[in-house]
Amino acid sequence: MSSDQALGRAAAAKEMPATKVPTGSIIESARAEYEETGFCVLPNIIPDDLLSLLRDECQGFIDRKHAEMDAAGTDSVGISHRGRRYFVERTLQQSTKMAEFLFSPLMAGICRDILGPDAWLFYDQYVVKGADPNSRFAWHQDSGYVAANGGDPKHKPYLTCWCTLDDVTEENGTVYMLPYDKAGTRDLVEHQKDPEMNDWVGYHGDEPGTMVIAPAGSIALFSSMTFHRSGPNLTNNMRRVYLAQYSAEPIKKVNSDELWGQSIPFLRDGVNVAGGA
Template structure:
């Protein structure tokens, strides 16, 4: 485990293949499909409206309505992953499905997740879960490996009005494609630059993203936790 924790610090991400039980994968699929029946909207953020209708949908913050999802989010598998990635006192900070529509699914520009927070905070962990197989054709995630101790900060990001997103990398590297089977977890730091491609296939590409901080992330404007601050139940 120390080796894995060290690898996470040195490259900014870890991949866990076959990480989900068939039951949890099915639960994520059915929850996502239930939410997809609702009309598409702008992604829901107060500051950043990153949704693009059916092309890039963010189905967010609904776990309290789905007890099996909440159990998963606060349960044993998440405890294992957060522990390996060095998150102490893990708390659920944020969660959302990310769905790229069939044949027209939009890409997502290079960014560090922490750039979307909007104020200084301790870096946190993003757990990205393939709900469908992820391929370069259907919009898999790409990662730029990062040594988290050598490069501990946020890079400058620019808001792009045409594509409703922040862009935080303007170089030429193409990144490492996270092609994987459904049920794989890619865990990366909120400092790790990542992007995702367009979905050119004729099926939607579903993923689930949940994020864990070490203790709450307090919004200085409200003095209250931003989004969630739910401790694990294990």
């Protein structure tokens, strides 16, 4: 499905007039921290109804993964493994209900404050970790994955909204952020593939990073140029996170006008053109 088709389905699911998005949704101290370090955490910011929606949709996607596995007589589909980890990409193209969160006033305000008056939905994905001592991810920049997979390395930094569906702790594999001053750069660094884990890795130093400890319903905001990693889930419960990523411009493939990512219009001149779904 194309980006336009996905947007059309989302708009048809819940038609609302375009709305002007004010600035000031994020407290000034958090926005300043984002600018200085590359990340900030907004605790308990997702309303209960949207948190319930994200959880319900997550379970629905996991159930569908299990059905695929059962039909194929296997415990793995792609990079999803039964009970260990689940990845569901481009959820809006599979469920128009996701528009209620992705284009909500909450996300519009966050994008307006961080990216400015223009924003596009770039990418979205559930990342669910089950009990698995090997479920860590190495130090990387999200833009490093784009560049390593055919995206234009000269793109503007985009915004990742790391939304917690459960309390995140050291024990269940939370994310660690590396502030700009510790990383020594705000720019894209060339990444190398780890032959053992197949992760793209861009930082090899000794800094441990800043651990994000936050309750369910929180959002960690970080730049696509911010190095981050995550630990393994050593608990018996799932650790569910939803990633919503937005860009200040359409991101294209290297040396091409072809889009890399979804590039679904969200804000234009400070107006929520996705309909305020």
